[in-house]
Amino acid sequence: MVLENKLHLTDSVELARIEEKISKKKAIELFENHLLNQYEVGSYKLLSAIHAYLFEEIYEFAGKIRTVNMAKGHFRFASVMYLEEALKNIEKMPQSTFDEIIEKYIEMNIAHPFREGNGRSARIWLNLLLKKELQQVIDWSKVDKEDYLLAMKRSPIKDVEIKHLLKQALTNDIHNRVLYMKGIDYSYYYEGYTIYKAEEL
Numbered sequence: 502m503v504l505e506n507k508l509h510l511t512d513s514v515e516l517a518r519i520e521e522k523i524s525k526k527k528a529i530e531l532f533e534n535h536l537l538n539q540y541e542v543g544s545y546k547l548l549s550a551i552h553a554y555l556f557e558e559i560y561e562f563a564g565k566i567r568t569v570n571m572a573k574g575h576f577r578f579a580s581v582m583y584l585e586e587a588l589k590n591i592e593k594m595p596q597s598t599f600d601e602i603i604e605k606y607i608e609m610n611i612a613h614p615f616r617e618g619n620g621r622s623a624r625i626w627l628n629l630l631l632k633k634e635l636q637q638v639i640d641w642s643k644v645d646k647e648d649y650l651l652a653m654k655r656s657p658i659k660d661v662e663i664k665h666l667l668k669q670a671l672t673n674d675i676h677n678r679v680l681y682m683k684g685i686d687y688s689y690y691y692e693g694y695t696i697y698k699a700e701e702l
Contacts, residue, residue, distance in 0.1 A: 503516055504516070504560065504616070504617055505560075505561070506559050506560055507558065507559055507560065507561065508559060517693075517694065518696055519559070520556075520559050520694075521689060521694040521696055521697055522696070522697050522702065523558050523559060524555040524556055524559070524618070524621070525685060525686075525689065525697055525699050525702055526702045527554055527555045527556075527558075528555060528621075528625065528685045528699065529682070529685070529699055529702065530554075531551065531554060531555075531625065532678065532681050533678075536554065537550060537551065537629065542596075542629050542630050542633040542634075543592070543596045543602075543605065543630050543633075543634075544592055545588045545589075545591065545592055545614070547626060547629065548609065548614070548622055548623065548626045549564045549565075549614075550564065551622045551625050551626055552564045552615050552618055552619075552622040553565075555618060555621065555622060556617075556618050560616070560617065560618075562615065562616045562617075563615075563618075564615075565615070566584055566585065566588070566614050566615070567581065567584070567613075567614060567615055567616045568581060569581065569616065571613055571616075574654075576654070576657070578611060578612065578613035579611060579612045579613065584612060584614060587608075587611075587612045588612055588614060590608075591605060591608045591609055591612060594608065596630060596634055597634060598634075599631075599635060599664070599668060599671075600664060602627070602630050602631055602634060602635070603660065603663060603664050603667060604660065605630070606623065606626075606627045606630075607653075607656045607657065607660055607663065609623055609626070610623060610653060610656070611657055620688070620691065620692055621688050621689060621692060624639075624641065624684075624688045625688075627639070628684070631671070632675050635671075636673065636675060637671045637672060637673055637675065638671070638672060638674075638675050638680070638684075639667055639670045639671060639672075639684070640670050640671075640672045640674075640680060640683075640684065641670070641683070641684040641687035641688055642680075642683045642684065642687050643669065643670040644666060644667065644670045644687065645666075646687075646690060646691050648666055649663075649666060649691060650691065652666050679700075682698075682699040682700045683699075685699045686698055686699050
């Protein structure tokens with residue numbers, strides 16, 4: 502099933518291609534134009550703003566809390582009935598240490614507030630959080646796709662794997678444009694989007 506979109510595309514492959522191109526361009530603009538400075542780091546409002554900016558040209562639901570229940574495999578994300586309350590509770594979580602930040606990231610992933618594009622938005626959100634609190638970011642090019650996806654799948658029950666994996670990829674190089682571009686490409690690669698390189702858009 503193809504998600505309803507503003508571009509009126511009915512072919513899933515074509516939608517994925519256009520979505521990758523448009524949203525990667527928008528991700529570059531977020532970095533270059535410092536468009537998120539007015540939002541509180543670690544807040545749902547910041548995540549919503551990231552999602553809205555990435556996907557507003559493609560989906561009506563960009564930046565809006567989903568209205569349908571969602572699952573991946575046997576795992577069910579937060580129920581729509583409790584989603585707004587869950588997001589308020591996540592916002593209140595502490596975020597002063599690496600472990601606290603990753604725990605907050607895991608809870609936001611469990612909440613999965615949007616219909617599509619959660620992972621790509623949340624990884625930008627996570628690095629902004631690490632950058633503010635620890636003056637570090639994750640170099641996503643050092644995070645193996647399969648290891649990451651498996652660790653995230655297990656994280657609601659056991660978070661030691663994802664913490665170890667992401668801690669190994671921390672860097673102090675927080676203003677590096679090339680690192681950011683590579684990070685966007687790897688973030689999209691985790692979700693199966695590999696046609697465009699951010700640096701070439």
